[in-house]
Amino acid sequence: MIDSWRSLIALAAATLVSEDLTTAGAGLLVQSGELSFGAAFTACALGIYAGDLMLWGAGRVVGGRALAWPWVARRLPESRARDLGTWIDARLPALVLSSRFVPGSRLPLYVAAGACGRRGRAFAGWTLLAVLLWTPALLAVSAGLALGPFESAPDSWTGRATLVAGIVIGLRSAMRIATRDGRGRLRMRFTRLRRWEYWPAWTLYVPLAPWFALLVARYGGVRTIAAANPAIPDGGFVGESKAAILSLLPAEWTLQGFLVGRDSVQDRLACVADEQSRRGWHYPLIFKPDAGQRGAGVRLIRNSEEARRYFEREPRPVLVQAYHEGPFEAGVFYYRLPNEPRGRVFGITDKRFPSATGDGRSTLEELIWRHPRFHAQAEVFLARLGDRATRVPANGERIPLGIAGNHAQGTMFRDGRHLWTEALERRVDEIARAAGGLFIGRFDVRYRDVERFKHGEDLAIVEFNGVTAEDTSIYDPRRSIASAWLTLARQWHLTFKIGAANRAQRLEGSGDRRICRLAAAHLRARQAIPVSD
Numbered sequence: 001m002i003d004s005w006r007s008l009i010a011l012a013a014a015t016l017v018s019e020d021l022t023t024a025g026a027g028l029l030v031q032s033g034e035l036s037f038g039a040a041f042t043a044c045a046l047g048i049y050a051g052d053l054m055l056w057g058a059g060r061v062v063g064g065r066a067l068a069w070p071w072v073a074r075r076l077p078e079s080r081a082r083d084l085g086t087w088i089d090a091r092l093p094a095l096v097l098s099s100r101f102v103p104g105s106r107l108p109l110y111v112a113a114g115a116c117g118r119r120g121r122a123f124a125g126w127t128l129l130a131v132l133l134w135t136p137a138l139l140a141v142s143a144g145l146a147l148g149p150f151e152s153a154p155d156s157w158t159g160r161a162t163l164v165a166g167i168v169i170g171l172r173s174a175m176r177i178a179t180r181d182g183r184g185r186l187r188m189r190f191t192r193l194r195r196w197e198y199w200p201a202w203t204l205y206v207p208l209a210p211w212f213a214l215l216v217a218r219y220g221g222v223r224t225i226a227a228a229n230p231a232i233p234d235g236g237f238v239g240e241s242k243a244a245i246l247s248l249l250p251a252e253w254t255l256q257g258f259l260v261g262r263d264s265v266q267d268r269l270a271c272v273a274d275e276q277s278r279r280g281w282h283y284p285l286i287f288k289p290d291a292g293q294r295g296a297g298v299r300l301i302r303n304s305e306e307a308r309r310y311f312e313r314e315p316r317p318v319l320v321q322a323y324h325e326g327p328f329e330a331g332v333f334y335y336r337l338p339n340e341p342r343g344r345v346f347g348i349t350d351k352r353f354p355s356a357t358g359d360g361r362s363t364l365e366e367l368i369w370r371h372p373r374f375h376a377q378a379e380v381f382l383a384r385l386g387d388r389a390t391r392v393p394a395n396g397e398r399i400p401l402g403i404a405g406n407h408a409q410g411t412m413f414r415d416g417r418h419l420w421t422e423a424l425e426r427r428v429d430e431i432a433r434a435a436g437g438l439f440i441g442r443f444d445v446r447y448r449d450v451e452r453f454k455h456g457e458d459l460a461i462v463e464f465n466g467v468t469a470e471d472t473s474i475y476d477p478r479r480s481i482a483s484a485w486l487t488l489a490r491q492w493h494l495t496f497k498i499g500a501a502n503r504a505q506r507l508e509g510s511g512d513r514r515i516c517r518l519a520a521a522h523l524r525a526r527q528a529i530p531v532s533d
Contacts, residue, residue, distance in 0.1 A: 008043040015047030016054075020138070022047070027139045037139065045135045052110060052127045059114020085116030087387070092119055096126040100134045184369040184378065191376040196481040197407070198376055204484065211489050215496045222515045224499035225467045230507045231437025235499070236466010237515060239291045243319050245464045248435035253427075254461045255446060257321035259290060265311045272307060272320060281322060290317040298404040324446040324460050328453070329353070329405040330416055333471040334428050335440040335494050338501040343429035343439075346491065347471035350416030354381070354401040358393025365389040373477075374401070377410050405444060405462070413475040419454055427456030437507075439498045442469040467495050 014022040023044045029035035088095060092113070099105045113123055192198040216222055226235040231248055233240060243259040258275050260268045276282065287310050288298045297314060300323065301307050311318070329351040336343030354374060356367045368374045368381050368389075381401050382389050393399050402410045432438045444462040445453075452458035471491055474484035 008039055011040070011043040012047030012050070015044055016051045019044070019048045019051060023135060023138045027141070030139060040139055041136055044139065045131050048135060049128060049131045052106070052131065053124065055107060055110035056114040056120070056123055056127075059111035059116075060120075061114075082116070084112065085118060088113050088117045089119045089122075092117070092122055093126050096123065097130050097133075100130045184375060187369075188375050188378055195376065195477065196484075197475045197477055204481070204488075208485060208488060208492075212492060215492060219496040219500045220503070224503060225495050226499070226515055227502040227507055228440050228495050228499040229438055229466045230502060231435050232466050234466075234515065236441055236464075237468055238519070240466060241290050241317075242288070242463045243290055243317075245435075245466075246461070248438070249431055249461060249464070250434050253431050253459050255321050255324055257286075257319050260311075260318045260320055262315060262317060265308060268311045268318070269304060269307060273304075275320070284323045286321040286323050287314075288319050288321070289314060290319045296408075298406075298409070300403055321462070324462075326446050326448065327353070328447050328450065329462070330419060330445050330447070330453070331405070331413075331472045332424075332428055332443045332445055333441070333469070333473075333491075334432055334443060335498065336429065336432065337494075337498060338439065338505065343425075343432055345420055345425045345428060346494070347473045347487070348416035348419050349472040349475075350414040350419060351405045352412040352414060353403065353405070354410045354412070356393065356399045356401055358395055358397040358399065360395035361392065363390050363392050364399060367393075368401075373412065374410070380408075380410050407472065407475050412477070413472050415473040415476045415479065417473075419450070421454045421456075423456045424454055427459065431459075431461070438464065439502070440495055441466045442471070467499075 011022065011026060026035060026040040026044055030037050030040050088109075095109055095113075099109050110123075110127075117123065196203070216224075226237055229235040232245060236245075241259075243257065246254050246257065256279075260271050263271070272285075283304075284300050284302045285307075286298065287301050287307070289296065299306075299310055301310060331349035331351065333346040333348070334343055335346050356364055356371070356374070358367070362370070364385060365382060368378050374381060384402065405411050407413055428443060431443070442465045444465070446460045446462055447453040447458040449458050471487055473479075474487050
């Protein structure tokens, strides 16, 4: 027996490194007779409980101070931190008890409870109850499972470690399958693995690296792509101003807006109010970072209080635009070779905005997890909905789940070749030519009537994306990844060809070093895409 107090202290300390592996290992020792059940339970329970209280304490001591740091305060202002604390305090018993059965949830929950919550004694009590329920159960199951593949516990440390790892993995998998949330997340991961449209971006672009390198060598360097759109800094490679580009386009075909700079929150609110008065605008309005990427930070702002909260967490210049209710949006990818008299539409994306239809019984969260497509991006939708995810829509009620026409934000992209007409192509070419120096890129366009759009009569351009834009119809779930590679290869070839033609006419863009520095800086700064409306 190894029930000495030193061994028990070591066992308790080991739970601070990995409580599951330690408890499962203790169960193995109980099964082999080297440790009594009571001693194992006492040591593991004390260690786990101490670790839980330490997480809460870290949140209270460090997290409380971190909330005042400028970087954190911009992203989690005081008002939102209070709301989070109130939400946690109201659901403390359910959150603490369920976190024992949801892998990976305890650390963020307990730290957030310490930083934002106010019910310290209640947290300590409910956590103790969770530990008293969880620890003996895991010990008993581990000791019992050890008899399955072996008549007795393996003698070697390698064998024991393998058995402990197998027990923990098996229990964790069983717990995931046993809960609705766990089953939903497993289904989500399987769907995202099976459908290439959800794969990481590198899986789409890395196989095309040799083709890109060949184009760089053939057309005189990376700088060539920056010369493809002389009207935009760096050709629209990255970080271009949406407001500046829109100002180049004919006002009658663009969604009007104005830029709010890096002033104080109060000054920015005053700027919005002044522009509303001058233009006769009313809420709702669209707010977005002027140099945002992939639909990040797009919000439908319904009143001045929402505008205040937006400015509190977004320090960068913000483009404010009139809200266009659509209900349709298209991505029109355009190009024109400098030596040709007319531009062409390379591809059209028909964007389908997500919405859930109520059945009078299910919550929005349940509808999302059951949906054949929405479950693959459930985390995006649930983060956007917040507390509204628990609402039960009426039978037949349609609830919009997003307004940002971006695949990363939940919008489905379909091949929109059925929208192409010669009239639409002429109109897009006319708009691009008016800018004087836009040769290739994607127009994102809102419209109300399909037939008028096809005739080039109903276009409200939301933004124009330059040389790094994609013909986003490649993400149509009916298309293969091979067709996406072929489309991107053609698109890049056109970009380099246009850039080379412009350079031949002495319309130089940025240098190779600048483009490489921009790419490197963008990759270093890139984080998970924030959720938009």
